[in-house]
Amino acid sequence: MGEERALIRYDWTLEEIEAIYTSPLPELIFRAQQVHRCFHRADEVQGCALLSIKTGGCPEDCAYCPQSAHYRTGIVRTELLSVEEVVAAARMARAQGATRFCMGAAWREVPSGPTFARVLEMVRRVRALGLEVCCTLGMLTEEQARALAAAGLTAYNHNLDTSPEYYGRIITTRTYRDRLATLERVRRAGIRVCCGGIIGMGESRWDRYRLLEQLATQRPHPESVPINLLVRVVGTPLADAPPVDVFELVRMIATARILMPASMVRLSAGRLSLSDEAQALCLLAGANSIFIGERLLTTPNSPPDRDRALLARLGMRLRDLASRDGDGIA
Ligand code: SAM
Ligand code: DTB
Ligand code: SF4
8 A cells, every 4th residue: 555655645736737637638547547546446436326405595606506595596495304204315325326325405504403403313314224424514613513423424515616716706605715614624523525626617727726736735635526517507697607628527537536546536416418428538537436316406417227327338337335445434
């Protein structure tokens, strides 16, 4: 493992990141593959399932998000689901091959009292099914982070989304610093960090390098790095954002893989708009996780039949519950 440890660095510079991101695609993918194979199996991806446990009506104004109360997107608001509803969804996800279950709530910050108590119970019950459990609930206090850790939470998802410089063009109701402060509380509570971003919001390549720099200079690296391709939702300010060249997504994934070798790099939102070939390239570039199931949080996901067929055609498979790797050390 000594040689492999040497690949893990926390002092990446913007210049180095740019040089990696812009290298000839065959070079980039070759290097990403080399790194990938030191830390992960090349024939396996982790299947994760998403569930929106509280949908819509969010006070934040994230320009990409269909759940923001600032935009008219036709999303029907719901109250927090019951524990039983969540456990039933997690059981179904496990039966479909997911080993990680991620619960999302459209909150600016986690509420206290009985609402939070119910979330903690969801975490305990899903964990008891043998699944990794991730939550994304907005900002957290230190006490809430500790309570989630005690309930058995595997990871907390809180994305930086883009560069610090571009952030204000996407979200005005909170700051990059707020985001970093929550991540710090998660880390201090001993919960693994799931933190990534979105491409296709009109950001420049430079903004992507800066996001990657923010992630790859954290010590330790986020164990889980979701790379989302913007899902353009009618009614949001980004509904008409120009589509991003798919090779930019491939470059983003490969660069994340090289910068953060041991982390799970997750090909997250946006797969529905990708061809099978583009998805295969993303996997070749070092992505080792996908969301499976009919839906993401509020938008449709790539259909399960299509995913099964694609993995079979590629000679790949979903990681099973018994095997543990990278962020999957339960
Ligand atoms: N409210 C919590 C928060 O913002 O941290 C949790 C839920 S939020 C929906 C989780 C993440 O989903 C966002 O940080 C963003 O990166 C991603 N996301 C939301 N809408 C998206 C979209 N339309 N396309 C791609 N990613 C999206
Ligand atoms: C993440 O980075 N992507 C997921 C998860 N974390 C919570 C969310 C994607 C949401 C896509 C838009 C929707 O379905 O509402
Ligand atoms: Fe709210 Fe999260 Fe959507 Fe932003 S991304 S509007 S915080 S649900």
